[in-house]
Amino acid sequence: MTTPNSHTPLLFVTGGVVSSLGKGIAAASLAAILEARGLRVTMMKLDPYLNVDPGTMSPFQHGEVYVTDDGAETDLDLGHYERFVNTRLSGLNSITTGKIYEAVIRKERRGDYLGGTVQVIPHVTDQIKTCIDAATDGFDVGIVEIGGTVGDIESLPFLEAIRQLRTERGADKAMFMHLTLVPYIAAAGELKTKPTQHSVKELRSIGIQPDVLICRSEQPLPEGERRKIALFTNVPEKAVISAIDLDNIHKIPRWFHAQALDQIVVDQLHLSAREADLSEWDAVVDAASHPDDAVTIAVVGKYVDHQDAYKSVGEALKHGGIRQRTKVTLKWLEAEDVEREGAAQVLAGVDGVLVPGGFGDRGFEGKVLTSKYARETGLPYFGICYGMQAAVVDVARHLAGLEGANSTENDKQAKHPVIGLITEWRTQSGDIERRDEGSDLGGTMRLGLQEQRVKPGTLAHALYGKDVVGERHRHRYEFNNGYREQLEAAGMVISAKSMDDLLVEMIEMPQTAHPWFLACQAHPEFLSTPRSGHPLFVGFIKAARERKASNQK
CATH class of the missing domain: 3.40.50.300 (P-loop containing nucleotide triphosphate hydrolases)
Structure with a gap:
């Protein structure tokens, strides 16, 4: 020493x-x-x-x-x-x-x-x-x-x-x-x-x-x-x-x-x-070399031609398979292809779909359509960061009936800005008030490990097995609190929030409506290792296995 x-x-x-x-x-x-x-x-x-x-x-x-x-x-x-x-x-x-x-x-x-x-x-x-x-x-x-x-x-x-x-x-x-x-x-x-x-x-x-x-x-x-x-x-x-x-x-x-x-x-x-x-x-090597099962997971993003952009996501998915002796084959898909060809065709034959983080409007509509397709067909869906925001926009548009719902990252004048910078929204007596902060985005970036409180009785709580968890963040835009009640009334569950109750950290669909639909604002892939995996990725791969078995029956 x-x-x-x-x-x-x-x-x-x-x-x-x-x-x-x-x-x-x-x-x-x-x-x-x-x-x-x-x-x-x-x-x-x-x-x-x-x-x-x-x-x-x-x-x-x-x-x-x-x-x-x-x-x-x-x-x-x-x-x-x-x-x-x-x-x-x-x-x-x-x-x-x-x-x-x-x-x-x-x-x-x-x-x-x-x-x-x-x-x-x-x-x-x-x-x-x-x-x-x-x-x-x-x-x-x-x-x-x-x-x-x-x-x-x-x-x-x-x-x-x-x-x-x-x-x-x-x-x-x-x-x-x-x-x-x-x-x-x-x-x-x-x-x-x-x-x-x-x-x-x-x-x-x-x-x-x-x-x-x-x-x-x-x-x-x-x-x-x-x-x-x-x-x-x-x-x-x-x-x-x-x-x-x-x-x-x-x-x-x-x-x-x-x-x-x-x-x-x-x-x-x-x-x-x-x-x-x-x-x-x-x-780890034995589990990876002698799998008992195999699943195919689609990763729908905007940098799939350069997979190092999602290095930790790809590794975490494989770790989730190692923990249950399951070979995970990754199918890298362009979100824009979903826009052009439709989710049903692009996602045919996969056992689960993950929408990772990203920035900018290119391919965002394809991510929203991916969420909609997975939600409506029971396909296991895991959204990370931008993938959660796409799921929120999907729920707002297609379940809550909020036509024109979007993120202000993509549409500054969105009729229903369900995702935005914290500086763009605040709630007063349930009303949504916007403030134009110009182009100063740096102060709103949320970075690093932060704790969040997980709601008992949810899928997220069952996976983590604890009330408080810490995950790493890297993003600017957040769930707009002015829409919490409307989206919850439409069937969406807010399963984790920041410790001060201000920020929505995780959302999901109730398991009575969907077997495994979960999305988080943080980046859990950064805390996954081959020796221990990560609860969310392990649970997602398990759900993909069950989906595959159900389809085979």
Whole structure:
């Protein structure tokens, strides 16, 4: 265990040759093994882009924006981390070049540098080191992933900072793990080690000698290639680790453990650790590999051509299946296709439908039609964030008879603004009053973990099994309280509200009217893990199984 004021042992993860090799999954898998050895592990991502955070970046370009308990909008790799380790991360664990420069410039404006010239070295690199210390303090080991690949100009300040840390603290307090590609050339029938050699040469040219190599390839490294890589990279042969393509990412901890990767780290960093207990991961793999049932779930969204935009949703659905030995096949569908072709045709053959979060009016009507179709046909429906808002609009239009009901995100002059910014509505004696707040939306974003009170006797309460639950949020628009009574009178159940009773958190249809129709304003996918799942996703997959069995009968 670390002692007060001592430096947490650090392992830095870099990548070379090409991006998308799986640094995040490799780092998280190693963290899972170390945690299984009784160590308290934290993880951190250093991203080289200049954006302050991913919150305003396009999902098509960046993928999912992951949200932590403290409301930080982070890189999707933090989702991988939290699904593999039990540590709850925060904004400290996601650092971008933009954050670093913002902090440095703020210090310069305050006069912290006493009028001196502000430079990348030492000011920027010192700020990076300060952030690393803040995120890893108090843990037995910290794993820090550097985004991008070696050779990228954007990554150089981060690489220089970790080089300095190794020099300052020594090899027993800071070590380097480099992930690289060993391609297979089919025409020659050979694995090629030269890209790995060049990648390590590039890394060494900036003063970093890797202690461990993770070699990504289509097939296990033969001993000859392993020895060759070790010889040319100055890495011990036992520390040249083979990382092959596996059919289930949850097999990776066991695969790395079989090659003693965790023991290499434990030995070099002098960590006090027990033998690894990977039984939980073995159980996850066994359940996924030997399912007793299978269901098909439609995900109706607007970014389905880039599924990383819904990474946590897809993973949480699979976790819900793992918990009941059910294979979950995801059918990614464009909401606009529902508008063009009709819900009955687009959703034919699925056992359940999930409408995820999103922003903007494109495809929204398709989401409303998806809710209507599921509600009318008994198809299990799970709405998340925008998916809840679509369900509210569906109920308002088609059950409550409120023609023109909409969200003010899509129609500022909606006749019945059942969804809107809090600043656009408030209730006085049951009347709805609007206030035009212009385009100032930032102050209305609700982010991070917030508690909500669940109504006894509802489906939500049966799934959670408790009166108060906490879920993470990321949205601006809310259920308009002026329509609570009308929509409840039309048959909708408000099954959870914020602790102050102000905000509607969950809605559902009574089970006498529909077997499983539930929608929530929060993002429960961010708290799902393969080892424990999430009550809402487990319940949804169970309902899909029952729907499938009923149809087969």
